[in-house]
Amino acid sequence: MDVFSEIRPLKAFLSQEKKELNSIGFVPTMGALHKGHLSLIEASRSENRLTVCSIFVNPAQFNNPADLARYPRTLEKDKLLLEKAKCNVLFCPDTAQMYSSQSRVIFDFGELDKTMEGYYRPGHFSGVALVVSKLLNIVTPDRAYFGQKDYQQFKIIEKLVDDLKFDVSLRCMPIIREPDGLAMSSRNARLTQVQRNKAPVFYQSLEEAKSLLRHGDSMKNVRALIAGKMERMGDVKLEYLELADTTNLTPTKNVSDNTVLLIAGYVGEIRLIDNLLMKDED
């Protein structure tokens, strides 16, 4: 695997490769890699001749400085995992490299960044859009791979790519889960054993909400039931549970195959998110 920490040499390398390959897959991450990330590498490898992964903990997308400071950083272990996954190129810049001049660009995605993650993490999606724009300009991939785990983020990136005419195809890959249903996340590493035992409640709540909604319960009742259940567990708190249209993520009360349930909350200090499509998988 070729490793680059600076933009110029990476671009020079890729432009040389591009002449021959014309098939570069890109997987942007913030590191502390797990099987969810590796599934994206695998998907990229299956469709492209060269796979580039980036690891960059992007300060612009953290609205909470403590969360940024505590974000897990495991670069040496990540390199080994990427080697094993046969990733071809790793780009791991530092903050000075990505933000050499103070960036003043602000993105506004209208309703899409005012609900759920956008509401509870003000400025988050503007920071995501900024770093993804920079990375797409640096790597100029043919295809870029993201996880359904961050559903709203994927919708934002779709809009960004469409609006700014980035010449890239986007792929949204399924959520990889632990055997007990907990969606894999870099943040899971920070859970204590007791918290880890409670964390699957987010996925279980999505399943329960889906079943109740399918049987005609209202979103209001379902939300209250799940919030109450989490409160009784202790150390677990529901932030939001929404049903939204899959195309534009507008919250809705009408259950259909074109809707998705999205959840966020805390186990202790650790914020977890998850989602579940209302459409049953075939």
Ligand code: AMP
């Ligand atoms: P992150 O490092 O958290 O910024 O995530 C990098 C990419 O991996 C994003 O596109 C995420 O949606 C994706 N990802 C994170 N967790 C999972 C998971 N459990 N399953 C599939 N993709 C994931």
